[in-house]
Amino acid sequence: MKTLHHLKPPFIAGAITLCLAGLTGCTRGWESTTDDNASSSSSSSSSSAFPDPTYYGPGSSWKLVLDDESGDFTFDRSTTPNGTSDWSVLGRYQTLESEFIQLTVESGSLAANRTISGIQISNDLVVLLPFIDNDNALQLLTLAxxxxxxxxxxxxxxxxxxxxxxxxxxxxxxxxxxxxxxxxxxxxxxxxxxxxxxxxxxxxxxxxxxxxxxxxxxxxxxxxxxxxxxxxxxxxxxxxxxxxxxxxxxxxxxxxxxxxxEAREIGGVSTLDGNYIGVLQDPQFNGGEQSFPIKGSCAGGVCTLKEVTDLTTGETEQLGYELTFTSTDIIENKPIAGMIMGNITEPGNNPGTAQLACSFNADYAGSGDHALICVGFSPGTTDESTLMNLYMVAKD
Known part of the structure; x- marks a missing residue:
């Protein structure tokens, strides 16, 4: 096993950001799942030390605590883990009809009625989109x-x-x-x-x-x-x-x-079939539009991804990206278990195509969620330092 200075980078990549817009919602609370059927490498059961659903993550250090009974949340930022809070909001949380998640601020460091939206993959991972003065998505994990x-x-x-x-x-x-x-x-x-x-x-x-x-x-x-x-x-x-x-x-x-x-063997491209919601970040799309919510439909190794224009109704743009997984004998579980290689083509009159590396899990942490998480080159440029990220989840 080497140390990092022995490695020669193939190139230097640019920063990755994700973004989502929040709209009004309908259902109090977020989906709650258990982990009775998780693979041998994973368990997501709650710990008695953390009685309320709690999510945390870096950039500075964030902690989101949900009250399942009341539908309330507290959301705090500190410089370091377990440090003194320097930013805090309180409010209500819900799942929209479109299955995107939403926090609505009632008081604190953001204006009242400000919303924060994102997606949830099982109980393990929440991706929230920018809500302060930065361009980065906020990834939070369940604290248990x-x-x-x-x-x-x-x-x-x-x-x-x-x-x-x-x-x-x-x-x-x-x-x-x-x-x-x-x-x-x-x-x-x-x-x-x-x-x-x-x-x-x-x-x-x-x-x-x-x-x-x-x-x-x-x-x-x-x-x-x-x-x-x-x-x-x-x-x-x-x-x-x-x-x-x-x-x-x-x-x-x-x-x-x-x-x-979590890595799980892929049983074939047909296991990706389903209807997804997610977040796509492509810094080269539409003259530089960074990130947007998407709905995706996958069948037979081909996924169509369309930008969501209304999170409440799920209405989308007419044109979309096409994500293709082909040559099934060589792309499944390559180069490692749970990974699959694909090509993504952007919409428009002069579409570009680029390669993505995706981790797919048909039963993430025993939740039943299909999770597809990818990193790749942006199809809108020949600059290999420009990357895109894709986060998708199917809950049906």
């Missing part, structure tokens, strides 16, 4: 303690990078296998790393790296220039900073972020 298994092996995908990349601190790759162990002193590794320029090499690359050593406590692990937010299963967020001081101070300037998701 540390992984229940001694080890986890999951798929990781890049969702925000930095430039320039620092040796021994950042990865120049885009997806791969994340490994966590609490045996002995504890280990965190990017066990396999793959670049979009060569996503399915003929031989497995010998480029694994050990990020740090240490053990999770109450869902958190800080070690050197890395900070980890864990669930009880395989979903995790990984922050890689420039310096240890930045981690200690909660300074995310120059930090890189990875998302770890």
């Amino acid at each position: 303690g540390c992984p229940t298994n001694e080890t986890i092996s999951s798929n990781w995908l890049l969702y925000k990078t930095t430039s320039p990349l620092e040796d021994e601190k950042h990865t120049p790759y885009h997806f791969g296998t994340f490994y966590y162990s609490r045996v002995a002193e504890g280990t965190q590794q990017l066990q396999h790393q793959y670049a979009l320029t060569d996503p399915t090499p003929s031989e497995s690359p010998d480029n694994g790296v050990t990020l740090s050593n240490g053990k999770c406590t109450d869902g958190l692990l800080t070690s050197g220039t890395h900070q980890y937010y864990f669930t009880q299963g395989a979903t995790a967020l990984i922050e890689s900073a420039q310096t240890e001081e930045q981690i200690a101070e909660g300074n995310t300037n120059g930090a890189q972020f990875l998302l770890s998701v």
Whole structure:
């Protein structure tokens, strides 16, 4: 296992951002699922130490607490995990008829009636869209303690990078296998790393790296220039900073972020069939429109993704992206279990096409949710430093 300075980046990628608009809703509360049927690498059951549904994540450090009985929420930001709050809002939360989720602010650091929208994948992952003065999506994980298994092996995908990349601190790759162990002193590794320029090499690359050593406590692990937010299963967020001081101070300037998701064997492209909601970020679409909510329909390895223009009714644009997974004998579970390669074509008179690497799970954390999470090049440019991200969930 190497350290990061041994790796040569195929290119330096630009920052990834996601965005969503909030509209009025209909159903109090969010979907609640259990994890009775999760795979052996994951468990998402609630811990008695966290009696209310609680979500947390980096950038600075965020905590969202939901009251299932009343439909109320509290949402706080602090510089570091468990630090003093420097931003806070209170309000009500609900699931819209379109299945997008929404927070409506009643008081606090944002104006009353301001809404925050996003998507939820099982009980493990919530993606909220920008609601302060920045362009980045906010990814939050359920806070219920540390992984229940001694080890986890999951798929990781890049969702925000930095430039320039620092040796021994950042990865120049885009997806791969994340490994966590609490045996002995504890280990965190990017066990396999793959670049979009060569996503399915003929031989497995010998480029694994050990990020740090240490053990999770109450869902958190800080070690050197890395900070980890864990669930009880395989979903995790990984922050890689420039310096240890930045981690200690909660300074995310120059930090890189990875998302770890539960890996599950793909039984064939037909298992992707379904109707999805999600978020697509493409910095080159429509003259630079960054991000938007989408509805997706997948059948037989072909998905049509259309921008949602009204989250209440689910009305969409006429034209959409086409995401295609073909040659089924070579794309399923390649280069690693749970990953699938595809091509995405943008709408318009002069459409571009680019490759995506996606992690697909037909029963995420035992919830029944179909989860498709991707990183790829933007089809609207020949610049390989311009990336797009796709987050989709099907709950039917």
